[in-house]
Amino acid sequence: MSSLVIQDLHVAIGEKEIVKGLSLTINSGEVHAIMGPNGTGKSTLSKAIAGHPDYTITSGDVLLDGASILEKEADERARAGLFLAFQYPSEIPGVSIANFLRAAVQARMAEGEELDATAYYKRLYAKMDMLKIDRKFTSRSVNEGFSGGEKKRCEILQMAMLEPKFALMDETDSGLDIDALRIVSEGVNTLRGPDLGVLMITHYQRLLNYIVPDYVHVMWDGRIVKSGDKSLALELEAKGYDWVKKELALA
C-alpha cells in the first residue's frame, strides 16, 4: 500500500503563482479525478509533481510513501514510482518504442545488472496483447508522426511496462475522438488495480463515463474547491463551471 500526499502545494512559473495551496492524498487502488476549467493550474500541478524544471515549488511538499520527493530529479521521481502520462508527448526521432522502453527498464535496474532481452520482449508482448496493441507498433519511433490516439496509446503502453505506483494523467482525453477515447480508457481500466493510484486530470466529464473515478475534485484558481464522488462530475456536467464559481462567490 502506497500513498502520494500533496501538502499545501504552491507552484510558480517564473514569478507567477499558478497552484496556490493544494492538498490531496491518493492511496494505491484509488482513482482520483481533478476537473476544472482551462488555466486553473491542473497541468501545472502534474508537471510540478513530476519535476519539470520550468515549475518552481515555492512552498508545501509532496510525499511518496512518507518521504518528500521535492529534492529529487525528475528521473529519480520516475524511478521511485511516479508516472506522468503527457498531454503532449514528445517525439523522439529514430528511437523505437521498444528501445525506448528498454532503456527505461534498464534504468530501473541496479548498476552492473544486465537486462535479459528475451524476457523483456516477452513481457512487452504480453502487455501489448493485454492492451490489444499491434506488434508492429513498438518498432515505430516514439510518437513520431503519431495520431493523437496513437500517442495516448503509446503513453498507456509505457505505463503498463513501467508499472508505476502512481500515474498522473494529464488531459488524457484531449484531442481524442470517441473511438480513441474508448481504447485509451479500456487501457487504463485494464491497468487499474490495488497496486496503482491514479490522478486523472480532465477538462471534460466525458472521460469519466469511461473511467469511473472513486473521487472527484474541482480545481479553481490553483486550489481544490470542492470534492466528492463520481456524482460531483455529473453535477458539474449538468450545471457547468459557473455553478462552482457562484458557490465560491457566495462562500
Next chain:
Amino acid sequence: MANTDTLAQEAAAADNPVAGIDQTKGDFSYDVSYAFDAGTGLNEDTVRYISSVKKEAPWILEFRLKALAKFRSMPMPTHWATKDLENIDFDKIRYYLSQGQKPKRTWDEVPDDIKKTFERLGIPEQERKFLAGVEAQFDSEAAYSNIKDIVSKQGVIFVNSTEGLREHPELFKKFFGKVIPTGDNKFAALNSAVFSGGSFIYVPKGVKVAQPLQAYFRINAENFGQFERTLIIADEGAEVTYMEGCTAPKFSTSTLHSAVVELVALKGAKIQYITVQNWANNVFNLVTKRGIAHEEAEIKWIDCNIGSRLTMKYPGVVLKGRKARGEVISIALANDGQHQDTGAKMIHAADETTSNIVAKSISVGQGRSTYRGVVHIPKHLKGCKNNTECDALLINTNSRTDTYPAITVRGDRNYVQHEASVSKVNEEMIFYMQQRGLTEGQAMSLAVNGFINDLARQFPMEYSVELKRLIDLEMEGSVG
C-alpha cells in the same frame, strides 16, 4: 505462447546488445621504451632518419624529400578553415617512434607493454570473433599484423605500408600517391614526407573477402605525430571491407594525426572503408582520404568522427569509370572544445556515375561542427546523379553548426538533390525521457543515437555497438 517466445527471442537478437559492454576508455598509456626515435622537430635529417631505419629504396627517400619541400612551401589553410591550425607547433612534435621494424604475426611475440594496450582495447578478442585480419599500429609502426590463412590463400595481401613498399614495390609504386598527389594539401605533403605505418592491401581479381580487415591506430606517446599511409587496391570484381579504429590517451599538449588513405577500386570492385575514431581532445586530426572508382566500381566511406580537438576530413571519391558509385556516410560529434570540420567530395568524371552523401553532425555545448562538401559534375557528362543530405543536431544553445555545400553541376543531363536540416534536442524531449526514468545523460545519449540510427544500422553490428558506447560516454560526460 510459443509464438511469442520465438518472436521475443528474435526481437532481442535484432537489438544491439547494449548491456554488458566493456566501458574501457582509450585514456590510458603505458611507459614504453623506443628503440627508434627521430627526435623532436622536422628537417631533412628527420626524413632521412625515417627512411634509413626503414631501409627504403632510394626513390622513396626522394619522394619524401620532395614532399618535405612541398610541405614547407605551402601555406596553412587557415583562410578557409580555422585559425586553430596555427597552434600546431611542428618543431615540438616527434615524427617517428617505434620499438621495432617488423610487426609480429602472433600476439605472443608482441612486447608486453604494447600487447597489454591492445588487449585493454579488446583488439585480439575482436580478431578472434569477426575479423579476417588485423593490423595494430602503435605510434609509428605496426606492432602486430596478421591475416587469417583462409584469406591469404586467396592471394589477399594485408601488410603495413613499410612491408608493402619492401615486398610489393611494383604494385605499390603503380598506385602510390596517384589518388592523392603529394601537393594535394599541406597535410598530405607532410604525410608524404614522414609517413610510417598504415595498411597496404591488395585483393586479387574476383576475390570477395567475407570478413572485414581491421587496422587499429594507437597513439601512446606525448607530443607525437602519427602519419600512417594506407593504400587499398581492389582488383577487378574484388570486394573488401576495411575498418579502422583510433584512440589516444589524453595529454595536455597537442598531438597530431595526419594520415593519407588512398583507395583504388578497379572495374566492378567494391571497397567499403569504415572509420570509428575516438581521439582524445588534444589531437589535431587532419586526414586526407580519397578513392578512385573505375567502371561499375563502388567505394563507400563510413566515417564516424568522435573526439579530437580539430578534425578536418573530407573523404572523397573520383568517379572515373562509367556507372561508378561513390558514397560517404558521415557522423561527427563535436563536444565542448572540439571542432569537427568534416564532409565529402564527389568528383564525377564519367557518364552515369552516381554519388550519395549523408552527413549527420551533433554539436554539444561549445562544440562546433561544420559540413563542407564538394560535388562536381562537368558539362560533358550525362546521366550522373548526386544526392546530398546534411542534418545537424544541436544540443544546447551555445553549439554551432555550419554547412558549406559546394555543388557544381553543369549541363542539363544530370540530376542533383540536396537537403539540409537543423534540429535541436529541446528541454521538453529531455524531460519526457527523464520522466520515464532515464538520467539526463542517458536521455541525451538516446536522442543522439536516435538521430544517427538510420546510418548506424548500415554498420557491421560490432561497430554500431562501439559507436553507441562512445556516444554514451560522450553524453554522460557532457551533462553539467
